[in-house]
Amino acid sequence: MWSLLQALDENDRLIRFTDKRSYSEWRYLQKAGRFRCPICNQQVRMRLGTKRRWHFAHQKSEQCPSGGEGESDEHVRGKQLLFHWAAKQNKATQLETYLRESKQRPDVYIEASSPLALEFQCATLSAKTLYERNTLYARQGISPVWIFGGNRLKRKRRQMFQIHQFEWYGLQYAKREPFFIYLDAHTEQVCLLRHVVAVLPSLALATPSFIALERLTLSDLRHPPPLSVCYTDSLSAYRQQVKNNVHRNRLFVHLLGTFQLTNIPLTAGWPLPTQRYLQVSPFLWQTSFIHAYLCHAFNSAPRTLTQIAVLLSSCLRQFRHPFKPYCNPKKVTSHLAREYLALLEVFGLLKKIAPATFIKSDEEILSCSGKEKEQHFLRCWHEWLLAHHKHAGEAETKQGKEASI
Ligand SMILES: [Zn+2]
Known part of the structure; x- marks a missing residue:
């Protein structure tokens, strides 16, 4: 089963779980209504259970491009949080929009002169999947913003983090500074993993900075404020x-x-x-x-x-x-x-x-x-690296440019 956060009713009205309704109103809708998938028109069922977040259950279907991997409860919750958060700042925010041209359904889509697709990712994917999604977005002039679930943040030491192979393809850039975004859907805390430097394929030096989602702005997400780091x-x-x-x-x-x-x-x-x-x-x-x-x-x-x-x-x-x-x-x-x-x-x-x-x-x-030389080299490396991150390189100013190198 796939879970959707929105469906069409018999009058082609979009019913979304992000709308405010009382429990009895939802029960009434559930009893009275028949719902369809906004993309393939297949019938879906409204689920108002206690175990999972409320959703519309959609049969898996080859004809419908809306699903893909199964969506966990955390994923559904995070998607809702991100939608509310983005909608407060930008009226043109859409939930589960279907992009016909590329057959993609970003979790949250923000229409703008340079549109954004927010992708909330809790499950492990293949590098190929991320690479292909980035490429398709880039072709449409859309910048993907990958936000990983809090479950994916894995600290190995104070400034060392484990990075899964596919996660590298969700690296974001502010000028040349690479960073990762994580959202814990339960605590509603965002972690920006700043100044990421790969040490091994699955290990990186990085500096975490935590902020409540409600205090974060959309522009912080694209251009986080300066942060002092020391590696x-x-x-x-x-x-x-x-x-x-x-x-x-x-x-x-x-x-x-x-x-x-x-x-x-x-x-x-x-x-x-x-x-x-x-x-x-x-x-x-x-x-x-x-x-x-x-x-x-x-x-x-x-x-x-x-x-x-x-x-x-x-x-x-x-x-x-x-x-x-x-x-x-x-x-x-x-x-x-x-x-x-x-x-x-x-x-x-x-x-x-x-x-x-x-x-x-x-x-x-x-x-x-010699030890002194090593200390000297360490300081030189650090200064050089941070200067590099500050620099706005031509190839790296555009987010999602992973596809190009
Ligand atoms: Zn469908």
């Missing part, structure tokens, strides 16, 4: 943990053996913004890239960004499935190369001599070591 301690602790456990990981052991290293070098393991499209740990690919490619490349002459991107591409190809599905490996590689070179420049290991051309500085890339 140096968290990343430092995480780096230490990876280094302590490096000998238990077969891939690391192999890599360290290849380059005759005793541990991961200081120049590797730096989460970059584009890391979120990769399935290889930054400790692995950066170790390999520095030792097998970069240290030789810069020995003789200046190198351009394009040349370095070509090297990075062959470095990444040594790993099995380095890229996440539905991204453009060429674009990802070129972004990564640009970001990593910029970071090495900030570390003082490279010098930029022309807009996209670098040479080695006096400090040897391979010989960086």
Whole structure:
């Protein structure tokens, strides 16, 4: 069964559970009325039970595009909350609108010069589903706003969160700052997970900020207010943990053996913004890239960004499935190369001599070591990352642009 929050009565009037009626009025409607699905016209039943949120029960049907996955109680409740919340701020808010062109039914749709589709997602979906929905919305000029159920917020450490593979495709952007939105439908609290930086495919550094739904505005959701964050301690602790456990990981052991290293070098393991499209740990690919490619490349002459991107591409190809599905490996590689070179420049290991051309500085890339150096690198990385998030990039100002990279 699918559950709908609205249906048509015999007079083609839209009956919505978000309308205010007394219990006896609802009972009267239930007894007297026959209801149909607004999209396929199939008969639906009004359910006024005590176990679940009130809804219209719709038989699963191949002919009707309104359903999809079954909707949990939490999903129905969250959808209602979001509808009321958005409708208070924008009159053109619609519940369960059917977009004929793309056969989509966003939970809440807000008509505007740049329309929004709010999608409240509690259940686990495939990355493919999210990717396709984003693509269809983008084609119609609609920005999808993914709001995950409170059940999906999984904190691993103070600033470390578990991110499911499909959830990455619901990442939102304010300028270049990536963030996630969660709504707990029971407490009516919103959590914005700010300044998200992927560390591993299912792990991210992020800073949570909680706010009651009623205090949040639609514009906060698209452009959250500035928030001060600090990741140096968290990343430092995480780096230490990876280094302590490096000998238990077969891939690391192999890599360290290849380059005759005793541990991961200081120049590797730096989460970059584009890391979120990769399935290889930054400790692995950066170790390999520095030792097998970069240290030789810069020995003789200046190198351009394009040349370095070509090297990075062959470095990444040594790993099995380095890229996440539905991204453009060429674009990802070129972004990564640009970001990593910029970071090495900030570390003082490279010098930029022309807009996209670098040479080695006096400090040897391979010989960086020591606690003080690590602290210095941590501060440099952090400043550089936050500066990057503040910047309004051309490709990343549009929400839902996941489809394009
Ligand atoms: Zn239907």
